[in-house]
Amino acid sequence: MIETSSIQFETNGDGDVIDLTSRVVEIVKNSGITRGVVTVFIPGSTAGITTIEHEPGLLRDLPEFFEKIIPRGPTYHHDATWGDGNGFSHIRAALVGPSLSIPLSSGRMILGTWQQIVLLDFDNRPRSREVVIQIVGED
Amino acid sequence: MIETSSIQFETNGDGDVIDLTSRVVEIVKNSGITRGVVTVFIPGSTAGITTIEHEPGLLRDLPEFFEKIIPRGPTYHHDATWGDGNGFSHIRAALVGPSLSIPLSSGRMILGTWQQIVLLDFDNRPRSREVVIQIVGED
Amino acid sequence: MIETSSIQFETNGDGDVIDLTSRVVEIVKNSGITRGVVTVFIPGSTAGITTIEHEPGLLRDLPEFFEKIIPRGPTYHHDATWGDGNGFSHIRAALVGPSLSIPLSSGRMILGTWQQIVLLDFDNRPRSREVVIQIVGED
Numbered sequence: 411m412i413e414t415s416s417i418q419f420e421t422n423g424d425g426d427v428i429d430l431t432s433r434v435v436e437i438v439k440n441s442g443i444t445r446g447v448v449t450v451f452i453p454g455s456t457a458g459i460t461t462i463e464h465e466p467g468l469l470r471d472l473p474e475f476f477e478k479i480i481p482r483g484p485t486y487h488h489d490a491t492w493g494d495g496n497g498f499s500h501i502r503a504a505l506v507g508p509s510l511s512i513p514l515s516s517g518r519m520i521l522g523t524w525q526q527i528v529l530l531d532f533d534n535r536p537r538s539r540e541v542v543i544q545i546v547g548e549d
Numbered sequence: 550m551i552e553t554s555s556i557q558f559e560t561n562g563d564g565d566v567i568d569l570t571s572r573v574v575e576i577v578k579n580s581g582i583t584r585g586v587v588t589v590f591i592p593g594s595t596a597g598i599t600t601i602e603h604e605p606g607l608l609r610d611l612p613e614f615f616e617k618i619i620p621r622g623p624t625y626h627h628d629a630t631w632g633d634g635n636g637f638s639h640i641r642a643a644l645v646g647p648s649l650s651i652p653l654s655s656g657r658m659i660l661g662t663w664q665q666i667v668l669l670d671f672d673n674r675p676r677s678r679e680v681v682i683q684i685v686g687e688d
Numbered sequence: 689m690i691e692t693s694s695i696q697f698e699t700n701g702d703g704d705v706i707d708l709t710s711r712v713v714e715i716v717k718n719s720g721i722t723r724g725v726v727t728v729f730i731p732g733s734t735a736g737i738t739t740i741e742h743e744p745g746l747l748r749d750l751p752e753f754f755e756k757i758i759p760r761g762p763t764y765h766h767d768a769t770w771g772d773g774n775g776f777s778h779i780r781a782a783l784v785g786p787s788l789s790i791p792l793s794s795g796r797m798i799l800g801t802w803q804q805i806v807l808l809d810f811d812n813r814p815r816s817r818e819v820v821i822q823i824v825g826e827d
Contacts, residue, residue: 586725
């Protein structure tokens with residue numbers, strides 16, 4: 411069985427960390443698939459997918475870390491090409507990566523207790539995002 | 550065919566790099582699946598999964614690199630929230646990511662000769678870990 | 689259905705960013721599989737797989753970023769072990785990771801418009817590379 415769905419939402423850009431967990435859990439439940447692999451993928455080159463504990467402290471720490479190693483600013487060659495000023499967003503996104511694969515067993519994704527599935531929106535402006543959720547498995 | 554297993558072990562935390570390769574190879578062999586995709590996933594938010602050449606030099610280089618870009622210390626907002634002093638562990642883990650997907654063909658995972666599957670335990674204390682190995686494929 | 693193919697090519701090493709997208713699209717098309725998951729994997733420990741907008745500005749920005757956070761040089765323990773001078777390549781590769789999972793639906797990989805599948809070759813010399821493309825799905 412293969413089920414492909416998507417989650418749509420608005421972000422503030424600018425390092426926004428969006429918790430997708432409950433919506434992915436709902437899609438998995440509605441699919442009727444109980445065993446297999448769940449792929450979470452962001453189409454687009456200025457956001458990434460990973461997991462983190464979604465708590466207020468880390469929601470500040472994570473953007474501060476990216477600002478430290480890949481600061482925003484006019485110093486990227488990308489910005490000279492396009493003038494859209496989001497060269498830093500592309501590099502951050504390439505580093506984190508766009509995909510995540512989560513095992514599904516007995517109808518439940520095997521996540522840690524404090525491990526949430528998140529989109530990191532690195533773009534320099536608010537964005538409409540659509541994250542693809544695909545389940546390959548059996549009922 | 551879908552086979553879900555796990556590998557349990559103790560770590561020293563603190564940047565420990567654990568080579569999982571031989572145990573994943575054994576699980577793949579016992580599954581009887583010869584073609585498909587092997588997903589390696591760590592439930593938890595203070596460790597990551599990747600590949601590296603597991604040799605003594607890199608086992609020192611890799612922790613030194615993470616200490617340079619995401620130093621341990623009391624300067625993370627996460628630590629103000631929980632007081633557990635492992636904010637740096639969460640950021641390192643989010644950066645590396647918790648999942649890896651390896652193609653399986655003719656009964657063999659297609660890894661490079663010097664490419665080992667590793668868990669990076671970033672927590673600030675020894676931990677009991679359980680890594681999930683899931684194979685989706687055919688015999 | 690499971691289809692395993694590979695793409696072979698030469699790189700310049702040294703931070704080379706190779707766009708694999710059109711060759712992966714062709715493999716997917718020839719497989720006859722229209723729904724499922726596409727795994728892109730690099731066997732080897734000195735290169736990584738991710739996505740980025742493959743445009744001239746970012747092709748300079750990305751290597752400059754890696755040079756900043758993981759500079760080449762004789763200061764890695766790995767180089768003391770092997771004397772091959774590519775300790776920095778291994779650390780960059782472990783950070784980016786060797787795998788990527790892309791959902792396939794209605795015969796098309798769900799990528800963003802400016803999102804290309806790339807190999808980052810971090811080795812310190814030209815290399816022959818073989819990237820594995822595996823499709824698990826249905827026609």
